[in-house]
Amino acid sequence: MFVRRPGHGPPPCAGKGRSGVIVCHCNFITRADIEGAVRSILRDDPSARLEPQFVYAHLKKRGKCCGCFPQAERVVADLLAAAMKEVDVHAFDAVSGHCDLIPKEGS
Numbered sequence: 588m589f590v591r592r593p594g595h596g597p598p599p600c601a602g603k604g605r606s607g608v609i610v611c612h613c614n615f616i617t618r619a620d621i622e623g624a625v626r627s628i629l630r631d632d633p634s635a636r637l638e639p640q641f642v643y644a645h646l647k648k649r650g651k652c653c654g655c656f657p658q659a660e661r662v663v664a665d666l667l668a669a670a671m672k673e674v675d676v677h678a679f680d681a682v683s684g685h686c687d688l689i690p691k692e693g694s
């Protein structure tokens with residue numbers, strides 16, 4: 588039988604109105620929460636640290652068991668990888684060979 592210990596796990600009402608993959612079960616933090624926090628952090632400071640403890644602090648949470656930290660790191664890494672891919676796609680047009688980041692000769 589599952590017994591919910593006081594202070595562990597999300598409160599019974601924590602999931603109301605929220606959806607997404609839960610990354611942190613102690614704090615009920617979803618993948619979308621982490622992605623949103625990372626975007627917000629980087630908007631304020633593009634050189635900010637993005638380790639889970641800093642992302643969680645931005646969400647006004649703290650790691651409890653910290654078992655989710657590796658998964659949270661992967662979410663951040665996936666988000667950054669997707670952002671880098673998007674930058675590459677926009678900066679370099681593979682069809683025409685035009686790169687927006689390099690000025691054309693004679694211009």
Ligand code: FES
Binds near residue numbers: 613650653654656
């Ligand atoms: S699962 Fe995230 S702190 Fe425990």
